[in-house]
Amino acid sequence: MLFVTMHMANVALNLFSIEAADAGLEWLTEPWRTPVGSVLLYGAAAVHFVLVLRTLYLKRTLRMPAKEAAQVVLGLLIPLLVAEHVIGTRVYGSMTGTEIDYEFVVRALWIDSPATGVKQVLALLVIWAHGCLGLHFWLRFRPWYATAAPFLLIAAVLVPVLALLGFADAGKVVQSLPLPPVPDDAALERIWAALAAKDLLLTTVYAVAIAAVAGTLALRALRQVMARRNLVEVRYEGGQVVRVPRGTSVLEASRIGGIPHYAVCGGKGRCSTCRIRVTAGVETLPPPSPLECATLTRIHAIPEVRLACQLRPTAQLTVLPLLAADRERALTTGLRPTTPGREQEIAVLFCDIRSFTALADHRLPYDIVFLLNRYFAIVGKAVEQSGGTLDKFIGDGAMALFGLNGSTAEACRQALAASAAILAELDRLSEELAAEIPAPLRVAIGIHAGPAIVGAMGYGGAMHVTAIGDTVNVASRLESAAKEFNAAIVVSDAVASLSGLDFSDYEAREIAIRGSRRPLHVHVVPQGAAFASGLTDARAVA
Known part of the structure; x- marks a missing residue:
């Protein structure tokens, strides 16, 4: 989010002039091209992608609310959406010796390939929206957030709007500029070599990403095949029975069995809305994790009450969800x-x-x-x-x-x-x-x-x-x-x-x-x- 914010601020400087935007590169873009900045930027992207794969692997079922599904899908897509732009500018600049300034980038995206420009604009907006939503869900329960939220919302709207206006203004200016000189044969060879290298590297990135997702899904399938040999029976006071592999949480069991189960934080242990009372099998329950223990202590829960998203039963048990999901859904209407x-x-x-x-x-x-x-x-x-x-x-x-x-x-x-x-x-x-x-x-x-x-x-x-x-x-x-x-x-x-x-x-x-x-x-x-x-x-x- 820091990189995207600085990048959009740099693009917005085109509202003053292309020269102002180029001058801003030194402060807003060049730091990310240093060894430390590159490690931070690409490291954050890699960690983000790996964490999504981890989430995908740990989920015992792919049945999930639309919000969680969108979070996973966007987490997989975002690194791929920006790969073409990042790889293209860095590889092309290093192999051809071309100075990647705003005139070059705007000409490439606004004049030479408008379709690529539209794609990059959409990618940037998707990334910005995804990041803002992530920050909102992270900060929304902080006591100061209610006061700061209106100002943060203004910034969240203004930053991309100013960036898009700067991009459009720069596009009009570049259209009026004379065309760059035609490169000689040696320069053309370097350009074609750079484009070929960019395509090869981009294809490699896409292939690695697809292989990583496919491998994660394959490991999930293998784990489920092995887990079926050791199933645990989760019974509900309403009469439903769900058999799930050992290590599956009660919340995941509810989703596998199609049983409505409320979970406001998405099953991350940050709330107690998924809590259940264990009516049979209490003696076999594993001890609560520190995260679950902290939440249960805060609500002064009795020993029989546990968080469905954190409880992973090792033996048969019977549970009663303490918040009826269908009733809560009615409240939101x-x-x-x-x-x-x-x-x-x-x-x-x-x-x-x-x-x-x-x-x-x-x-x-x-x-x-x-x-x-x-x-x-x-x-x-x-x-x-x-x-x-x-x-x-x-x-x-x-x-x-x-x-x-x-x-x-x-x-x-x-x-x-x-x-x-x-x-x-x-x-x-x-x-x-x-x-x-x-x-x-x-x-x-x-x-x-x-x-x-x-x-x-x-x-x-x-x-x-x-x-x-x-x-x-x-x-x-x-x-x-x-x-x-x-x-x-x-x-x-x-x-x-x-x-x-x-x-x-x-x-x-x-x-x-x-x-x-x-x-x-x-x-x-x-x-x-x-x-x-x-x-x-x-x-x-x-």
């Missing part, structure tokens, strides 16, 4: 795309109207709906304008998340700003409806920050990004505590500290949290509008 669950630090806000039952008593349904929609609009607008995400409405209550794409400190400030806006707007609504309601509208708000599991959850069209975990439960408890204290907001000490705002003017208390032996330190903001102005001033300073 909603209006929103699925978001893999991940743990991240966020701030959670719960908001609820106080004494709403008494307020709604003896009122027309239309009036209640009107009042709730006005209230929901206030909450939704305050959350969105503060940078948060409205999670859900529950009766007359609401839940909002902050920090999905930012730091926890900023998330806390956003949650406090949203609560201040809710209080201010609710006061205005109470004044507006003073003649219609017996008392001003009051809300109870609880805010807490900490780790939570965030991901797309639900079913069908009701699927949306939400959060679960102790942080959510504590925030809900703080909202209840606000009602108990007859307060507007109860903020945990974690939120107060992370926000960097001064809460010394507000009462500090301790409340009991179910499941925790230690009380939680909180700050209590009483009913009133002073909090809104104080927060605004403090946030402006921050």
Whole structure:
């Protein structure tokens, strides 16, 4: 990817001039022609190809999801796609003594052989797309990736677009240049010899690659023939039975038997969605590998739970997949795309109207709906304008998340700003409806920050990004505590500290949290509008 990025950047310099692109060769292309650069470049290509062959050999079945199949096929094709261009320029230049500059390359690909030029453009785009997808799947669970992804996407689109524009611009310029002088007989002999050597070397590369793939497939077939002499029976609680060679993983057994089995990471042990419970044959299980052990420890799995992609049974066993693949597939048919669950630090806000039952008593349904929609609009607008995400409405209550794409400190400030806006707007609504309601509208708000599991959850069209975990439960408890204290907001000490705002003017208390032996330190903001102005001033300073 580093080579391709530098190469495309060099081509993009043709937007200024061919001379600028030639000058860029010294910094962006020549380093790859040094002994160290050549070892790195060709070594990376060779390692990439060998790793694909290894993956192909280790797979116990060639039945795999389309994404994995595309990964394998592209991994085999990419070195072959660039072989002609790399071999052609290097062999031709070294054997003929020709300086391979951009005028020469563009003339060859744009004028002399446009079909080859189109082929190289497509090859470069395929390589770039394959590399970007690989980086995306590698980095997508990093905590910083959600913030960086939009900027990386811009770069991923701009780099090839600028390169193609530079190539096209250089092609138009070269068309207007005079033709190079006709070579003499000796030069023609060197050119034909270089072309013949290029074709021979390219044919050799293709033959070696095809032989390597054929050899890998032959070794797989030989291994399977030998493995059939020692089969292992994998039974499923649903009644299916699959007999597979020893050394086959349970996930591969499911694919061989056509049994739906969920595996979000593609069977690499990076997630726990393929996990199973072994209901018979536990005593014969091999110990988990360090990778599997780390994942199982993270999810606090019991000994009978294993990862199907990592467990390679040595004796008969019975298993129960803990995530039904067909049910999970149904979840992805909603209006929103699925978001893999991940743990991240966020701030959670719960908001609820106080004494709403008494307020709604003896009122027309239309009036209640009107009042709730006005209230929901206030909450939704305050959350969105503060940078948060409205999670859900529950009766007359609401839940909002902050920090999905930012730091926890900023998330806390956003949650406090949203609560201040809710209080201010609710006061205005109470004044507006003073003649219609017996008392001003009051809300109870609880805010807490900490780790939570965030991901797309639900079913069908009701699927949306939400959060679960102790942080959510504590925030809900703080909202209840606000009602108990007859307060507007109860903020945990974690939120107060992370926000960097001064809460010394507000009462500090301790409340009991179910499941925790230690009380939680909180700050209590009483009913009133002073909090809104104080927060605004403090946030402006921050």
